[in-house]
Amino acid sequence: MEMENDSVQKSLVWLHAVLQSKIGHGLEATVLQGLQITHAEKGLMRFDFVVPNAVSDVDGNWHVGALATMLDLIGPVTTFSFANRVISTVDFNVSYYSTAKIQEHVEVESKVIANRGNLIHVVVEVRRKGNGEVIAVGKLWMASD
Secondary structure: OHHHHHHHHHHHHHHHHHHOOOOOOOHHHHHOOOOEEEEEEOOEEEEEEEOOHHHEOOOOEEOHHHHHHHHHHHHHHHHHHHHOOOEEEEEEEEEEOOOOEOOOEEEEEEEEEEEEOOEEEEEEEEEEOOOOOEEEEEEEEEEEO
16 A cells, blocks of 8 residues: 555655646646646546637647647656556547637546556546546656666
8 A cells, every 4th residue: 555655645746846837848837737636646637727718729629639639748747656666658648629718627537448567558548527527638658768
């Protein structure tokens, strides 16, 4: 149990560093601006998020590239909480089901679905807060070095 909490704690420390632009290129902090962690355990994380103005497309929607970037940041954080090691994304697929407007409130859930030794599969779902409508689903296969 101690080791499990340690991997979750380390993953949250890394995420906070990204949110504060202490690591990364700044793009990550912009894309995740205002992200709130609501639940964190080994292999499962949930977040509340209000889509920030900085990630708008020309129509005032959440830019699909910014949404994909968020999925590719949250997936590895969840995987680290599970595996307690840095893992690289080797396959990344996003399905978009709906759009979200800037300043819209969404919920994000990231869950490790399968562990195949050196390969870990994580799914990140973004849903509209309130009615739970699915906005996007990211599926990532992560491989350890």
